[in-house]
Amino acid sequence: MNTTIPALVALAILQAAPSAGALMDGEQVVVSDQAFADRVRGAHFILLGEGRHNACDHDVQARLLDVIARAGIRPVLGLEMVAVDQQGVLDLFHERRIPVDRLDQALNWQQNWSVPFQRYLPVLERAEAWHLPVVGLNIPNYLVFLMGQGRLQPETVRPRSLLPPELPPMPRGDVPMLEEDLGAEGQFVPPFVPAIRSAEDIQYLHAMQDSQMAFVAQQAAKRHAQPVLIVAGARRVASGAGIAEHLQQAASAIIVVLPWRGGAPPDPTSADLFFYCAEE
Numbered sequence: 001m002n003t004t005i006p007a008l009v010a011l012a013i014l015q016a017a018p019s020a021g022a023l024m025d026g027e028q029v030v031v032s033d034q035a036f037a038d039r040v041r042g043a044h045f046i047l048l049g050e051g052r053h054n055a056c057d058h059d060v061q062a063r064l065l066d067v068i069a070r071a072g073i074r075p076v077l078g079l080e081m082v083a084v085d086q087q088g089v090l091d092l093f094h095e096r097r098i099p100v101d102r103l104d105q106a107l108n109w110q111q112n113w114s115v116p117f118q119r120y121l122p123v124l125e126r127a128e129a130w131h132l133p134v135v136g137l138n139i140p141n142y143l144v145f146l147m148g149q150g151r152l153q154p155e156t157v158r159p160r161s162l163l164p165p166e167l168p169p170m171p172r173g174d175v176p177m178l179e180e181d182l183g184a185e186g187q188f189v190p191p192f193v194p195a196i197r198s199a200e201d202i203q204y205l206h207a208m209q210d211s212q213m214a215f216v217a218q219q220a221a222k223r224h225a226q227p228v229l230i231v232a233g234a235r236r237v238a239s240g241a242g243i244a245e246h247l248q249q250a251a252s253a254i255i256v257v258l259p260w261r262g263g264a265p266p267d268p269t270s271a272d273l274f275f276y277c278a279e280e
Contacts, residue, residue, distance in 0.1 A: 018030070018262075018276040019276070020056050020276065020277055020278065021056065021059065021060045021063065021275055021276065021277065022275065022276045023036055023064075023257075023273060023274070023275050024260075024273065024274050024275070024276070025268075025272075025273055025274070026266060026267075026268025026269075026271070026272075026273075026274070027268070028265060028266070028274075031273060033067045034071075036064065036067060036068075036273070037067055037068060037070075037071035037073070038071075039255065039272075039273070040068060040073065040227075040255050041071070041073060042253060043227055043253045043254060043255045044221055044227055044228070044247075044252045044253045044254065045217060045221070045227060045228050045229075045230060045247050045252055045253070045254040045255070046068070046075065046227060046228070046229045046230070046254070046255045046257070047229075047230045047232065047237035047243065047244055047247075047254060047255065047256045047257065048060075048061045048064060048229065048230065048231050048232075048237070048257050049232065049233065049234030049235075049236070049237045049238065049256070049257065049258040049259060049271070050231065050232070050233060050234060050259065051233075051234060051259055051277075051280075052114075052115045052119070052233060053115060053119070053280065054259065054277055054279075054280045055119065055280065056277035056278065056280065057259050057275075057277050058119045058120060058122055058123065059122055060259075060275045060277060061122070061123045061231055062122035062123040062125070062126045064257070064275075065077070065123055065126045065127070065130075065132075065229060066126050066130075068229065069126070069130040069132070073227065074130065074132060074226055075132065075226055075227045075228060075229040076132065076133045076134070076135055076220045076221065076224050076226050076227070076228045076229070077123070077124075077127045077132050077133070077134045077135070077228075077229055077231065078134075078135050078137050078213070078216070078217045078220060078228045078229065078230040078231065079120075079134065079135070079136055079137060079138075079230075079231055079232075080137055080138055080213060080230070080231065080232035080233065080236060081112075081113045081115070081120065081138070081231075082107060082112075082113075082134075082136030082137070082138065083112070083136050083138045083139060083140040083141065084136050084137070084138065084139070084140070084161065084162060084212070084216055085136075085140045085162065086107055086112075086136045087135065087136050089103075089106045089107055090107075090134045090135060090136055092106070093106075093128070093134060094131070094132075094133050094134055096128075096131075099128075100121070100124050100125055100128045103117075103124060104117035112141055120231075123231060133220070133224055133226075135216060135217070135220045135228075136216075137212070137213035137216045137217060137230070137232075138209055138212065138213060139162060139163060139208065139209050139212050140162060143157060143162060143163070144205055144209070147205060147208075148201055148202070148205055150201075154167050154208070155167075163208065163212060164208060164211035164212040164214075164215050165215060166211065167208060167211075168204065168207040168208055168211055206242075210236060210242040210243050210245070210246060211246055213230070213232070213236075213243050214243045214246030214247050214250070215246070217230055217243070217247070218247070218250065218252070230243060234258050234259060237256055237258070238256065238258060238270045238271060239256050239269060239270055239271055239272075240269070240270075244256055255272050255273070256270075256271040256272050256273075257271060257272065257273045257274070257275065258270060258271040258273075258274055258275075259274070259275055259276075259277050260274040260275065260276050260277075261276075261277070261278060261279045262276060262278060262279075
């Protein structure tokens with residue numbers, strides 16, 4: 001058999017790659033579904049990160065929700081991509097008065113989130129099947145739009161519950177404009193990016209959203225007396241940043257699970273667990 005060295009290297013890489021959806025710790029030791037369920041038992045918040053347009057990520061989120069539910073844990077499902085003012089629609093969904101195949105229309109999904117509803121259908125189907133409460137965590141987009149333009153001051157927003165109880169401080173100094181901040185990760189930003197005045201404003205709005213989502217998740221955990229499983233962008237939930245940072249400041253027991261694309265080992269300080277999904 002005459003196999004070239006490049007072909008052998010490619011074969012070795014292929015054989016070494018984990019299977020799609022494989023769950024592992026920071027040392028890349030595979031974690032079974034049962035071990036995952038045991039690990040999250042007792043956690044107040046389970047944060048599942050995603051790459052917005054990666055179908056594998058969304059399938060893994062649905063599978064892990066299924067694993068948790070089968071283990072007898074019935075979390076509240078918290079969604080970054082739905083605003084708090086749409087909670088009435090989500091309550092009707094939980095009451096089975098709106099089926100999952102009509103939920104996108106009821107939420108006016110296409111006008112509120114740039115990633116197609118079909119990407120989130122697997123996790124919402126599992127929520128429907130297990131009859132789990134679902135909560136919208138985010139600030140309404142029209143408020144983000146108006147504040148980003150400088151046409152609305154956060155202190156004047158009513159009802160006040162649309163924003164976090166404590167507003168974050170304005171960032172100081174130079175703030176890098178990241179590609180993700182311009183909507184590459186699916187955040188509802190592209191339609192009004194030209195109207196937002198600066199990178200500092202974008203960072204401020206993101207910090208406000210993170211604070212709001214953490215607060216709403218905490219309220220949901222108290223109201224339902226159940227843990228909250230949060231589905232959000234990976235940058236939103238990485239340990240020490242975003243939503244996770246706010247929850248950690250509140251001394252909550254949290255588990256962070258992030259996607260890993262292969263190649264360099266994952267940063268074990270960024271999450272408790274990782275799942276492998278190739279770049280799409």
